[in-house]
Amino acid sequence: MSSVFGKPRAGSGPQSAPLEVNLAILGRRGAGKSALTVKFLTKRFISEYDPNLEDTYSSEETVDHQPVHLRVMDTADLDTPRNCERYLNWAHAFLVVYSVDSRQSFEGSSSYLELLALHAKETQRSFPALLLGNKLDMAQYRQVTKAEGVALAGRFGCLFFEVSACLDFEHVQHVFHEAVREARRELEKSPLTRPLFISEDRALPHQAPLTARHGLASCTFNTLSTVSLKEMPTVAQAKLVTVKSSRAQSKRKAPTLTLLKGFKIF
Numbered sequence: 001m002s003s004v005f006g007k008p009r010a011g012s013g014p015q016s017a018p019l020e021v022n023l024a025i026l027g028r029r030g031a032g033k034s035a036l037t038v039k040f041l042t043k044r045f046i047s048e049y050d051p052n053l054e055d056t057y058s059s060e061e062t063v064d065h066q067p068v069h070l071r072v073m074d075t076a077d078l079d080t081p082r083n084c085e086r087y088l089n090w091a092h093a094f095l096v097v098y099s100v101d102s103r104q105s106f107e108g109s110s111s112y113l114e115l116l117a118l119h120a121k122e123t124q125r126s127f128p129a130l131l132l133g134n135k136l137d138m139a140q141y142r143q144v145t146k147a148e149g150v151a152l153a154g155r156f157g158c159l160f161f162e163v164s165a166c167l168d169f170e171h172v173q174h175v176f177h178e179a180v181r182e183a184r185r186e187l188e189k190s191p192l193t194r195p196l197f198i199s200e201d202r203a204l205p206h207q208a209p210l211t212a213r214h215g216l217a218s219c220t221f222n223t224l225s226t227v228s229l230k231e232m233p234t235v236a237q238a239k240l241v242t243v244k245s246s247r248a249q250s251k252r253k254a255p256t257l258t259l260l261k262g263f264k265i266f
């Protein structure tokens with residue numbers, strides 16, 4: 001793990017350290033965040049998982065022949081965005097997941113995209129986001145059309161994919177690698193270190209809290225400042241274990257995955 005969370009070390013040549021990309025996966029409970037994460041990291045589909053565990057993984061990836069140290073935060077907000085700064089001020093890019101067989105989860109993804117748009121406005125930075133319609137294998141129970149997903153993604157200017165954690169790994173890998181490409185493009189545009197932030201966690205005194213102004217769930221933002229920089233808080237993490245993923249090892253360059261306890265993988 002890098003010494004300072006979220007501080008990208010852009011690779012400046014083949015011998016330099018790999019680019020570090022932090023990817024947060026957002027979405028309502030049950031959308032399939034964890035299943036997609038584990039599919040990407042292990043090529044396996046999990047069937048059950050503790051919904052209250054928030055997990056962060058790291059994996060050495062190669063995207064377009066470039067080494068990337070990828071960290072994936074599988075968030076657990078349950079139903080609405082909460083304590084958002086843990087991922088808003090950590091991630092370089094976001095996957096916003098809903099399930100095509102759940103209108104509720106689709107509406108939840110819209111809240112997350114609104115939150116990201118507000119954060120970008122507040123911080124004057126842009127954060128790549130990809131909208132994912134998951135559980136495509138359940139299309140016969142579809143409650144959200146592909147056109148609706150395309151329209152929502154278009155509204156927020158983000159990429160859109162329909163995927164399934166059950167089906168082929170390559171499609172899921174493609175989506176994660178697209179997120180890395182988007183993050184890399186952004187980091188190359190403004191290779192500043194992530195804006196560290198002061199511990200102030202109230203909205204500016206002259207402004208109503210951001211959520212009140214925009215009716216969003218109780219998300220507090222840290223006001224960003226270069227005046228008194230403070231180390232970003234580390235992401236709360238469960239115990240890390242490192243496993244050799246046999247199938248992943250045989251098929252992919254990244255032999256070692258760092259997974260957190262809490263998953264039952266079948």
Ligand SMILES: Nc1nc2c(ncn2[C@@H]2O[C@H](COP(=O)(O)OP(=O)(O)OP(=O)(O)O)[C@@H](O)[C@H]2O)c(=O)[nH]1
Nearest residue numbers: 029030031032033034035046047051135164165166
């Ligand atoms: N058929 C199908 N089921 C899926 C897919 N992705 C996830 N599931 C199932 O949907 C349920 C929820 O999946 P999770 O990955 O736990 O969803 P989550 O968004 O992480 O939900 P929380 O852990 O509660 O935050 C589980 O029973 C999964 O097995 C998919 O692509 N297809």
